[in-house]
Amino acid sequence: xxxxxxxxxxxxxxxxxxxxxxxxxxxxxxxxxxxxxxxxxxxxxxxxxxxxxxxxxxxxxxxxxxxxxxxxxxxxxxxxxxxxxxxxxxxxxxxxxxxxxxxxxxxxxxxxxxxxxxxxxxxxxxxxxxxxxxxxxxxxxxxxxxxxxxxxxxxxxxxxxxxxxxxxxxxxxxxxxxxxxxxxxxxxxxxxxxxxxxxxxxxxxxxxxxxxxxxxxxxxxxxxxxxxxxxxxxxxxxxxxxxxxxxxxxxxxxxxxxxxxxxxxxxxxxxxxxxxxxxxxxxxxxxxxxxxxx
Ligand code: MG
Ligand code: MG
Numbered sequence: 313x314x315x316x317x318x319x320x321x322x323x324x325x326x327x328x329x330x331x332x333x334x335x336x337x338x339x340x341x342x343x344x345x346x347x348x349x350x351x352x353x354x355x356x357x358x359x360x361x362x363x364x365x366x367x368x369x370x371x372x373x374x375x376x377x378x379x380x381x382x383x384x385x386x387x388x389x390x391x392x393x394x395x396x397x398x399x400x401x402x403x404x405x406x407x408x409x410x411x412x413x414x415x416x417x418x419x420x421x422x423x424x425x426x427x428x429x430x431x432x433x434x435x436x437x438x439x440x441x442x443x444x445x446x447x448x449x450x451x452x453x454x455x456x457x458x459x460x461x462x463x464x465x466x467x468x469x470x471x472x473x474x475x476x477x478x479x480x481x482x483x484x485x486x487x488x489x490x491x492x493x494x495x496x497x498x499x500x501x502x503x504x505x506x507x508x509x510x511x512x513x514x515x516x517x518x519x520x521x522x523x524x525x526x527x528x529x530x531x532x533x534x535x536x537x538x539x540x541x542x543x544x545x546x547x548x549x550x551x552x553x554x555x556x557x558x559x560x561x562x563x564x565x566x567x568x569x570x571x572x573x574x575x576x577x578x579x580x581x582x583x584x585x586x587x588x589x590x591x592x593x594x595x596x597x598x599x600x601x602x603x604x605x606x
Contacts, residue, residue, distance in 0.1 A: 323593035325569025333561025354584035378443030393424035414467030437464035446600035487570035543576035
């Protein structure tokens with residue numbers, strides 16, 4: 313399996329996790345079990361009242377970021393902020409409060425970098441990082457980390473958000489290049505928890521209800537990813553925890569897509585996606601992988 317087919321699967325995984333998880337966003341595991349027993353179909357609905365197959369900000373911000381990288385030829389802070397601003401003007405179905413604050417500040421000042429903040433540790437910078445992993449595939453690790461921070465700091469400038477976003481991009485890069493699950497666990501997830509003990513997670517499944525706090529989001533994603541052996545099982549595990557389920561679904565989906573490749577993605581989910589989104593993800597993944605640095 314080549315890196316480009318894994319990249320397409322990762323992008324489809326992001327969109328599938330977003331569409332699947334959005335149905336149960338902000339619910340508790342108990343509420344989900346009472347309503348669905350197990351939630352495992354792309355049916356829309358949820359608090360955003362989505363159409364079946366519709367995605368949310370997690371996928372559409374990633375597409376906006378990827379388009380800006382393709383236009384600029386690299387991850388450029390001003391180009392990213394301008395693309396996100398255009399995305400916000402187009403009235404997305406949902407938008408995080410930190411993202412909105414950052415983009416309103418950019419409109420006012422023209423500065424695409426938010427100041428360092430201890431409080432902005434939401435998952436909004438991590439959830440959209442996928443195109444950066446493709447665009448920086450051939451670059452040294454330090455350059456990948458820098459590109460992650462450039463896109464992140466347009467809205468989120470926080471040490472925990474940075475650490476998670478960089479780790480996620482490097483896990484995606486490793487998986488595209490053929491790393492297996494244990495490589496990601498020992499090579500990336502454990503080092504993250506060693507550097508920032510907040511991210512420590514138990515290998516066995518806990519009935520946690522992850523919030524939009526980047527630490528809880530990543531703990532839920534790691535538990536689901538490392539405690540299952542397929543794309544389908546990983547996504548069902550993570551979204552049935554509820555909470556910020558579209559975003560845990562999106563992040564788990566990109567990782568599991570990169571790890572298991574296109575053959576791992578259930579057909580009913582791939583075809584259940586909004587067709588325009590499905591095509592946009594595939595086209596953008598292929599274009600980013602053709603960049604000189606990709
Ligand atoms: Mg969302
Ligand atoms: Mg969310």
